[in-house]
Amino acid sequence: MNVGLxxxxxxxALLLDWAARADAGPFSTLGLLDRLVYDNPEPLxxxxxxxxxxxxxRLQTEVLLPxxxxxALLAKQAATLDRLSGGRLVLGLGVGGRADDHAAAGxxxxxxxxxxxxxxxxxxxxxxxGPFSDEAGPVGPAxxxxxxxxxxxxxFKPVALERVARWGDGFLAAAPPAWxxxxxxxxxxxxxxxxxEGAPRLVSQITVALGPDEVIxxxxxxxxxxxxxxxxxxxxxxxxxxxxxxxRDALARLRDLGADEVMLYCWGRDPGHAERLADLV
Numbered sequence: 093m094n095v096g097l098x099x100x101x102x103x104x105a106l107l108l109d110w111a112a113r114a115d116a117g118p119f120s121t122l123g124l125l126d127r128l129v130y131d132n133p134e135p136l137x138x139x140x141x142x143x144x145x146x147x148x149x150r151l152q153t154e155v156l157l158p159x160x161x162x163x164a165l166l167a168k169q170a171a172t173l174d175r176l177s178g179g180r181l182v183l184g185l186g187v188g189g190r191a192d193d194h195a196a197a198g199x200x201x202x203x204x205x206x207x208x209x210x211x212x213x214x215x216x217x218x219x220x221x222g223p224f225s226d227e228a229g230p231v232g233p234a235x236x237x238x239x240x241x242x243x244x245x246x247x248f249k250p251v252a253l254e255r256v257a258r259w260g261d262g263f264l265a266a267a268p269p270a271w272x273x274x275x276x277x278x279x280x281x282x283x284x285x286x287x288x289e290g291a292p293r294l295v296s297q298i299t300v301a302l303g304p305d306e307v308i309x310x311x312x313x314x315x316x317x318x319x320x321x322x323x324x325x326x327x328x329x330x331x332x333x334x335x336x337x338x339x340r341d342a343l344a345r346l347r348d349l350g351a352d353e354v355m356l357y358c359w360g361r362d363p364g365h366a367e368r369l370a371d372l373v
Contacts, residue, residue: 093347095373096121097366098154098297098357101132102314106361108145113366115146118373121182122146123154123297123355129192130318136169143177151177154297154355155186155246155264159204160197163211164231167218171235179236184264184295186246205251212259216240244295253278257286262293262352268331269345272296276350296346297355300333302368308334311360318359332359339372 097114099107099122114122122142124135139151151173158166174181187204188194194201214224219240223229235241245255246264248271256263256279263279265272276294283292301311312329319325333339339356346354358365 093343093351094120094353095343096123096150096152096353096355097369098123098125098299098355100311100314100358100361101125101130101318102310102359103361104133104138106363107133107138107142109363110366111142111145111149113363115149117366117370119149119366119370120353121150121152121355123152123184123357125154126156126188127190127193128157128160129190129196136173139181140173140176143173143180150180150182152182152244152355153184154266154357155184155244157188157193158185158211158215159187159199159207160193163214164218164224164228166211167215167240168231168233170215170241171219171231171233174235174237174241175233177236179241181235181241182244183241184244184246185260187252209255212255216259242293244293248275250278254282254286256292257282257288260292262295265294265296265351267296269296269298269342269349272346272351273349293352294350295353295355296349296351297357298333298339298342298346299328299331300339300356300358300365300369301360302334302336302339302365303360303362307360307362307365310362311358314361315359336372339369343373 097119126135135153187208191201218231219235243260244262244264245260265275279292301308316325319328
């Protein structure tokens with residue numbers, strides 16, 4: 093089972109240090125979340141910078157929100173990053189559920205799922221060298237990976253899980269370990285029902301903060317601020333893993349459930365997390 097690092101968003105200037113340490117360690121992937129109306133770095137721009145500072149780790153969005161973006165431009169940006177990083181881009185995708193993000197983007201909250209379902213065939217067609225439409229031709233450059241970057245889908249509802257089999261390569265379970273088993277099973281079942289060969293790549297995520305008290309408090313403050321308007325701040329904070337034993341136990345549980353990769357999502361800014369977490373994996 094691979095283990096990746098989800099990057100903190102509180103101080104973008106530190107992320108180059110995070111990336112260099114992760115690239116030198118045992119981690120498989122760097123992940124970065126996506127919001128529009130929030131003080132976080134834009135993920136595709138940031139991962140492009142981090143691609144130049146690394147040579148090995150995958151660069152993953154967790155999750156990018158296509159409905160907030162214009163489809164052809166997103167196809168071009170993703171293909172460019174995939175090409176320049178040597179095929180290391182992984183696009184974790186989701187519809188997004190924050191009304192303020194959609195208000196700022198001028199997109200519909202209630203139609204976000206339908207919009208993404210319309211975007212996905214266009215993205216795949218453009219990454220395969222096809223035209224945008226009858227009025228507009230292909231959009232380059234060609235991605236490093238034929239047909240486009242690897243696609244993971246996040247979500248909990250059946251329609252979201254079915255997108256994995258219809259359009260994707262795998263599933264990103266941003267959920268507590270107790271929820272992961274049924275989600276993995278639903279994705280595997282849908283994969284078979286759609287006649288897909290092989291198996292979906294199954295990626296899970298846990299939130300972690302490891303270090304002195306001030307590091308853990310910094311993580312709690314950042315995580316609490318992010319979820320403050322969701323109504324689930326206390327619940328999310330209760331799932332923060334802050335000891336080596338808790339992190340090891342969660343990794344073992346997710347491995348037993350069949351996870352191919354687990355992302356350790358870090359909320360504390362201290363880049364020393366990379367070395368402390370490396371000792372566990």
